[in-house]
Amino acid sequence: QTIFLRDYEAPHHWVRDVALTFRLAPRTTRVISRITFVPNELNRGDLVLNGEELQLIAATVDGAIVNMEVDDTHLRIASADLPQKPFVFEAEVEISPETNTALEGLYMSNGMYCTQCEAEGFRKITYYPDRPDVMGVFTVRVESDLPVLLSNGNPVERGDGFAVWHDPWPKPAYLFALVAGELVNHPGRFTTASGRDVELNIWVRPGDEDKCAFGMEALRKSMKWDEDTYGREYDLDIFNIVAVDDFNMGAMENKGLNIFNSSCVLASKETSTDANFERIEGIIAHEYFHNWTGNRITCRDWFQLCLKEGLTVYRDQMFSGDMRSHAVKRIEEVLALRARQFREDNGPLAHPVRPESFVEINNFYTATVYEKGAEIIGMLRRLIGDEAYRKGCDLYFERHDGEAVTIEDWLKAFEDATGRDLSQFARWYSQAGTPRLKVSESFAEGRLTLTFAQSTPPTPGQPDKAPQVLPIAVGLIGPNGDEVVETRVLEMTEATQSFTFDGLGARPVASILRDFSAPVILEREMDAATRAFLLAHDTDPFQKWEMGRMLAKDTLVALILEDTPPARDYLDAIRAVLTDDSLDPAFRALVLGLPGEDDLAQTLFDAGVTPDPQKIHDARETLRGSLARHLSDALPTVFRQMETGAFVPDADGSGKRALRLSVLSLLTLLDAGKEAKALFSKADNMTEQAGALAALLAAGLGEEELAAFGQMWRHDRLVMDKWFALQVALAAPARAADVARDLSHHPDFTMKNPNRFRAVFGALPGNHAGFHHAGGAAYALLADQIIALDALNPQTAARMTGAFETWRRYDADRQAMIRAALERIRAKTGLSRDVTEMVTRILGD
Ligand code: ARG
């Protein structure tokens, strides 16, 4: 059953307040609710409550039994049977957290009770209007003998076997949370700008206390940053974070009680890599920032998901840039955007940032809603300027605090704050697909003319596309390498449009789309010499990196298609960057990184060539070998230079380690793994330990080290996820499916833990040549696993089907095998709505 944005209708009843009592028991939890409903004068009708997998014990209206209709998904009371004024609905239901393997609603993880209600999980807890535009004030009583009992808001009362919490801020049900368990806390404090003293806690299982300090610091920095940057203060006396091992996503912004996948909060140098630290800092910030962008101002309906997610991702990106390096962060963002969002936008799952219909909303927590949603905020800011951006945000917060709103409301705040018409800009929310931007240049009499043409290819359901508003940041570099025109933002609104730069002496080289100022594919004719020139001289770090990237891509494509060996100029350009001590090591590491195999497959496909995964893999290995040999004298030197002292997970330390490990990965191709083995055995941190192991595995070495790693960390779930994932990700193509299959029979493998499942079966499609290896063993294996997982956890199963979204790129044999795998999944009786929707969209029928 498809739900459409255009069918939105206000609810028949609003909620004023909610009192819930939970009598916790693994299979027989009782939930007693007392809800004050207020009829909606503007839309009178039946009382419609959602409810799934609930056993109804009793229900009354103002204390009396009334007629009601109850089925698998709803409880309905006819308008005629209801008071036409505020009334109290009371109900008692029974639920079974222990058998809840979908990890949605109230469930158990390692003996601990926890919840995940976004998007539509609250309906598995009790009968309720489970929609974000219905907001209520919650009071929650938790009854259990477990020592720690938590819910949203402020603590009111604590007694023997119970605790009461009250959240004064009206909220939609998706922000409800409850946690109960044997937990220990890492405490902290924060005083807000206006002087509110806030108690902070990170709650973990005993044994994990020593992995909380970094997260706590990230939380305090986030709280300060939101005050300084957006003028947003925290609004309760307490802020709790809980780490949970079994969790479908990264984390959840429940009011005053954020719940995290333990992989996104627990950190120590022994067990977490630099990338883990960076991600943890970003996710803590993200969930905290939701307190204003999501919680105080929420979404009217789930089509508006990007209202809170795009904006909050943008905010966490800026925070991370401020904490670390904007240049490095921006390149990492673009890498992720291209790898995930462009891939989605250019295939059968393409959808607008604000979708117009869905079957299962959980299938729309996508790179498009999140990452492209964030790009839209960045473009808006670039177009109107920093000051106007802040003014618009202030107006939005002031105008809509306490409301459930839409993208139109968001844009209107900026129109009113700036006097600008944003109607064309709004297309970014409704039009799917990645725009292609072609540019041509001419130069005469000191005038450079740049002529741009934009077009967006058709996407499912959207054959015709209109021109978008594109902010194109451009700078000019003179022939001697100096910047002659600083960054200027060209505002393109037409299908084709020219811009001129006057008063130039000699012909400059244009640096176009600086800082990746719009999420488009830039098509520009450019020879290798010009690319190398910009790689050497551009002042914009993103474009500088981009030039190295394009050189690498051209080199790889020539290797794949014509067996052309890498040009000396390219190798020299890379050497120049590698050995340039004036450049940030993190940046040098990014330039040294080669385009991934999936990226190359898409590039070939776009050029009209059917990609051959094995050939792509071999070419990339060949180039790695050429680089290693060409840089052989520099590699050991840089490897030593980048040695860090005591481990500090900051930008400086992680940048050095990133460069050191990129170098090591090449060095390992020359020294039979000597340096990597040495580093593996003496590393005192996970970044270098796992990095050394990865370098060995990528070179077809490291059997012993892999075993030692597994032995050493067998008691640490999060580190063992790395052990599982590395072997699959770095298996030789012909062996990948076998490795994944064998690991699925390992005693420590379990489908019930999403992190572990993803470690194996998320890593498998990540091994491009392995996943697409001739014969299709990996396709069939993944299909089997999706079918099996679907019976336990539809949400995570549906997410895994995305691995097949690129199937149309490949040859007829592979397409037929993937089609068969998808058809087989779809034919499974009892298949969830989640997976059915995904498979149907991917097949495109
Ligand atoms: N709102 C959460 C976040 O962005 C994501 C939760 C999504 N959960 C889900 N089941 N769809 O941090």
Ligand code: ZN
């Ligand atoms: Zn979010």
